[in-house]
Amino acid sequence: EVQLVESGEGLVQPGSSMKLSCVASGFTFSNYGMNWIRQAPKKGLEWIALIYYDSSSKYYADSVKGRFTISRDNSKNTLYLEMNSLRSEDTAMYYCAKGGLWGWYFDFWGPGTMVTVSS
Protein backbone atom coordinates (compact mmCIF):
# COMPACT_ATOMS: atom_id res chain seq x y z
CA GLU A 1 0.00 0.00 0.00
CA VAL A 2 1.40 3.38 -1.01
CA GLN A 3 1.86 5.75 1.92
CA LEU A 4 3.14 9.30 2.01
CA VAL A 5 3.53 11.02 5.37
CA GLU A 6 4.48 14.66 5.62
CA SER A 7 6.03 16.30 8.67
CA GLY A 8 7.28 19.74 9.67
CA GLU A 9 4.00 21.34 10.65
CA GLY A 10 4.19 24.57 12.55
CA LEU A 11 3.74 28.28 13.12
CA VAL A 12 6.60 30.49 11.94
CA GLN A 13 7.20 34.22 11.65
CA PRO A 14 7.36 36.05 8.32
CA GLY A 15 10.85 36.01 6.88
CA SER A 16 11.84 32.80 8.61
CA SER A 17 12.67 29.35 7.21
CA MET A 18 11.20 25.90 7.56
CA LYS A 19 11.85 22.44 6.13
CA LEU A 20 9.16 19.90 5.34
CA SER A 21 9.72 16.17 4.91
CA CYS A 22 7.68 13.43 3.29
CA VAL A 23 8.48 9.79 3.95
CA ALA A 24 7.28 7.37 1.28
CA SER A 25 6.57 3.66 1.48
CA GLY A 26 4.78 0.96 -0.48
CA PHE A 27 6.42 1.70 -3.83
CA THR A 28 9.90 2.03 -5.34
CA PHE A 29 10.47 5.67 -4.42
CA SER A 30 13.57 6.03 -6.60
CA ASN A 31 11.56 5.26 -9.75
CA TYR A 32 9.06 8.12 -9.51
CA GLY A 33 8.97 11.87 -9.73
CA MET A 34 7.54 13.64 -6.71
CA ASN A 35 5.72 16.88 -6.08
CA TRP A 36 4.71 19.42 -3.47
CA ILE A 37 1.25 20.94 -3.75
CA ARG A 38 -0.33 23.39 -1.34
CA GLN A 39 -3.81 24.56 -0.44
CA ALA A 40 -4.42 27.82 1.41
CA PRO A 41 -7.32 27.75 3.90
CA LYS A 42 -10.65 27.50 2.06
CA LYS A 43 -8.87 27.83 -1.29
CA GLY A 44 -8.00 25.64 -4.25
CA LEU A 45 -4.95 23.56 -5.08
CA GLU A 46 -1.65 25.08 -6.15
CA TRP A 47 1.22 22.97 -7.49
CA ILE A 48 4.50 24.43 -6.26
CA ALA A 49 7.38 22.08 -7.14
CA LEU A 50 8.38 18.81 -8.78
CA ILE A 51 11.53 16.75 -8.86
CA TYR A 52 12.48 13.97 -11.23
CA TYR A 53 13.09 10.45 -9.93
CA ASP A 54 16.85 10.96 -10.00
CA SER A 55 16.88 14.67 -9.00
CA SER A 56 18.14 15.54 -12.50
CA SER A 57 15.46 18.17 -13.01
CA LYS A 58 13.40 20.38 -10.74
CA TYR A 59 10.62 22.81 -11.59
CA TYR A 60 8.92 25.46 -9.48
CA ALA A 61 5.87 27.69 -9.54
CA ASP A 62 6.74 31.37 -9.93
CA SER A 63 5.19 32.05 -6.52
CA VAL A 64 7.98 30.11 -4.76
CA LYS A 65 10.88 30.22 -7.24
CA GLY A 66 14.06 31.42 -5.58
CA ARG A 67 12.64 30.91 -2.07
CA PHE A 68 11.75 27.20 -1.96
CA THR A 69 13.96 24.22 -2.81
CA ILE A 70 12.73 20.70 -3.49
CA SER A 71 15.09 17.78 -2.91
CA ARG A 72 15.02 14.07 -2.24
CA ASP A 73 17.08 11.33 -0.65
CA ASN A 74 16.31 8.07 -2.42
CA SER A 75 18.30 6.09 0.16
CA LYS A 76 15.86 7.31 2.81
CA ASN A 77 12.69 7.28 0.66
CA THR A 78 12.23 10.90 1.65
CA LEU A 79 11.18 14.07 -0.16
CA TYR A 80 11.98 17.52 1.22
CA LEU A 81 10.86 21.11 0.79
CA GLU A 82 13.15 23.81 2.13
CA MET A 83 11.20 27.05 2.50
CA ASN A 84 12.97 30.39 3.02
CA SER A 85 11.78 33.99 3.31
CA LEU A 86 8.33 32.80 4.28
CA ARG A 87 5.39 35.14 3.74
CA SER A 88 1.87 35.20 5.14
CA GLU A 89 0.60 34.07 1.74
CA ASP A 90 2.58 30.82 2.15
CA THR A 91 0.16 29.79 4.90
CA ALA A 92 -1.36 26.56 3.63
CA MET A 93 -1.70 22.82 3.94
CA TYR A 94 1.29 21.31 2.14
CA TYR A 95 0.81 17.99 0.38
CA CYS A 96 3.43 15.60 -0.89
CA ALA A 97 2.22 13.77 -4.01
CA LYS A 98 3.62 10.96 -6.13
CA GLY A 99 3.88 11.54 -9.84
CA GLY A 100 2.27 9.16 -12.30
CA LEU A 101 4.20 6.60 -14.28
CA TRP A 102 4.11 8.47 -17.60
CA GLY A 103 2.81 11.89 -16.70
CA TRP A 104 2.78 14.58 -14.07
CA TYR A 105 -0.56 13.75 -12.59
CA PHE A 106 -0.65 12.94 -8.89
CA ASP A 107 -1.73 9.39 -8.19
CA PHE A 108 -1.16 9.33 -4.43
CA TRP A 109 -1.25 12.15 -1.90
CA GLY A 110 -0.18 12.41 1.70
CA PRO A 111 -2.55 13.70 4.39
CA GLY A 112 -0.74 17.05 4.38
CA THR A 113 1.06 19.18 6.92
CA MET A 114 -0.07 22.67 7.93
CA VAL A 115 2.27 25.64 7.73
CA THR A 116 1.17 28.93 9.25
CA VAL A 117 3.19 32.07 8.67
CA SER A 118 2.19 34.79 11.09
CA SER A 119 3.68 37.26 13.52
Added chain:
Amino acid sequence: DIVMTQTPSSQAVSAGEKVTMSCKSSQSLLYSENKKNYLAWYQQKPGQSPKLLISWASTRESGVPDRFIGSGSGTDFTLTISSVQAEDLAVYYCEQYYDTPLTFGSGTKLEIK
Protein backbone atom coordinates in the same frame (compact mmCIF):
# COMPACT_ATOMS: atom_id res chain seq x y z
CA ASP B 1 0.91 29.42 -18.15
CA ILE B 2 -2.04 27.23 -19.08
CA VAL B 3 -5.20 28.53 -17.39
CA MET B 4 -7.81 25.99 -16.37
CA THR B 5 -11.40 27.19 -16.04
CA GLN B 6 -13.98 25.04 -14.27
CA THR B 7 -17.72 25.55 -14.37
CA PRO B 8 -19.97 25.67 -12.48
CA SER B 9 -18.28 26.67 -9.23
CA SER B 10 -20.93 24.75 -7.31
CA GLN B 11 -23.80 22.46 -8.11
CA ALA B 12 -26.54 20.86 -5.99
CA VAL B 13 -28.13 17.61 -7.13
CA SER B 14 -30.26 14.86 -5.68
CA ALA B 15 -28.96 11.35 -5.19
CA GLY B 16 -29.47 9.28 -8.32
CA GLU B 17 -29.26 12.24 -10.68
CA LYS B 18 -26.67 12.66 -13.42
CA VAL B 19 -24.24 15.55 -13.06
CA THR B 20 -21.74 17.03 -15.48
CA MET B 21 -19.01 19.55 -14.83
CA SER B 22 -16.77 21.33 -17.28
CA CYS B 23 -13.06 22.08 -17.45
CA LYS B 24 -11.62 24.25 -20.22
CA SER B 25 -7.95 24.91 -20.85
CA SER B 26 -6.44 28.04 -22.40
CA GLN B 27 -4.47 25.89 -24.85
CA SER B 28 -4.76 22.38 -26.22
CA LEU B 29 -3.76 19.55 -23.90
CA LEU B 30 -3.62 17.05 -26.77
CA TYR B 31 -0.07 15.95 -27.50
CA SER B 32 0.12 15.16 -31.21
CA GLU B 33 2.84 12.51 -30.98
CA ASN B 34 0.88 10.12 -28.75
CA LYS B 35 -2.67 11.45 -29.22
CA LYS B 36 -3.10 11.71 -25.44
CA ASN B 37 -4.78 14.50 -23.53
CA TYR B 38 -2.75 15.56 -20.49
CA LEU B 39 -5.72 16.16 -18.19
CA ALA B 40 -6.57 14.66 -14.79
CA TRP B 41 -9.56 14.86 -12.45
CA TYR B 42 -9.40 14.77 -8.64
CA GLN B 43 -11.97 14.44 -5.89
CA GLN B 44 -11.44 16.16 -2.55
CA LYS B 45 -13.89 15.21 0.17
CA PRO B 46 -14.25 17.49 3.22
CA GLY B 47 -11.25 17.25 5.52
CA GLN B 48 -9.35 14.89 3.22
CA SER B 49 -6.51 15.14 0.74
CA PRO B 50 -7.37 14.94 -2.95
CA LYS B 51 -7.78 11.61 -4.68
CA LEU B 52 -7.00 10.92 -8.33
CA LEU B 53 -10.10 9.79 -10.22
CA ILE B 54 -9.12 10.02 -13.87
CA SER B 55 -5.93 10.55 -15.86
CA TRP B 56 -5.36 11.07 -19.59
CA ALA B 57 -8.80 12.72 -19.69
CA SER B 58 -10.73 9.45 -19.63
CA THR B 59 -8.73 6.68 -17.91
CA ARG B 60 -10.38 5.78 -14.63
CA GLU B 61 -8.04 4.85 -11.78
CA SER B 62 -8.28 1.39 -10.26
CA GLY B 63 -11.05 1.24 -7.67
CA VAL B 64 -12.88 4.32 -8.91
CA PRO B 65 -16.57 3.54 -9.45
CA ASP B 66 -17.63 3.38 -13.08
CA ARG B 67 -20.21 6.11 -12.51
CA PHE B 68 -17.30 8.56 -12.87
CA ILE B 69 -16.69 9.22 -16.56
CA GLY B 70 -14.13 11.57 -18.06
CA SER B 71 -14.44 12.80 -21.62
CA GLY B 72 -13.27 15.52 -23.97
CA SER B 73 -10.22 16.45 -25.97
CA GLY B 74 -8.11 19.45 -26.86
CA THR B 75 -9.34 22.30 -24.70
CA ASP B 76 -12.77 21.10 -23.53
CA PHE B 77 -13.24 18.37 -20.95
CA THR B 78 -16.11 17.00 -18.89
CA LEU B 79 -16.47 14.93 -15.75
CA THR B 80 -19.79 13.12 -15.57
CA ILE B 81 -21.18 11.28 -12.56
CA SER B 82 -23.88 9.08 -14.04
CA SER B 83 -25.87 8.55 -10.81
CA VAL B 84 -24.72 10.69 -7.90
CA GLN B 85 -24.39 9.04 -4.51
CA ALA B 86 -24.34 10.79 -1.13
CA GLU B 87 -20.65 9.93 -0.73
CA ASP B 88 -19.81 11.93 -3.85
CA LEU B 89 -20.12 15.16 -1.83
CA ALA B 90 -16.78 16.79 -2.63
CA VAL B 91 -14.92 19.41 -4.59
CA TYR B 92 -13.74 18.21 -8.00
CA TYR B 93 -10.60 19.65 -9.58
CA CYS B 94 -9.12 19.28 -13.03
CA GLU B 95 -5.38 19.53 -13.61
CA GLN B 96 -3.32 19.92 -16.76
CA TYR B 97 0.04 18.20 -16.90
CA TYR B 98 0.86 19.13 -20.50
CA ASP B 99 3.38 21.69 -19.37
CA THR B 100 4.89 23.29 -16.31
CA PRO B 101 3.77 25.08 -14.30
CA LEU B 102 1.24 22.34 -13.64
CA THR B 103 -2.09 24.06 -13.05
CA PHE B 104 -5.43 23.25 -11.51
CA GLY B 105 -8.89 24.59 -12.12
CA SER B 106 -10.60 26.40 -9.26
CA GLY B 107 -12.88 23.45 -8.56
CA THR B 108 -16.54 22.48 -8.74
CA LYS B 109 -18.21 21.92 -5.39
CA LEU B 110 -20.82 19.18 -5.55
CA GLU B 111 -23.58 19.36 -2.97
CA ILE B 112 -26.23 16.76 -2.40
CA LYS B 113 -29.80 18.00 -1.96
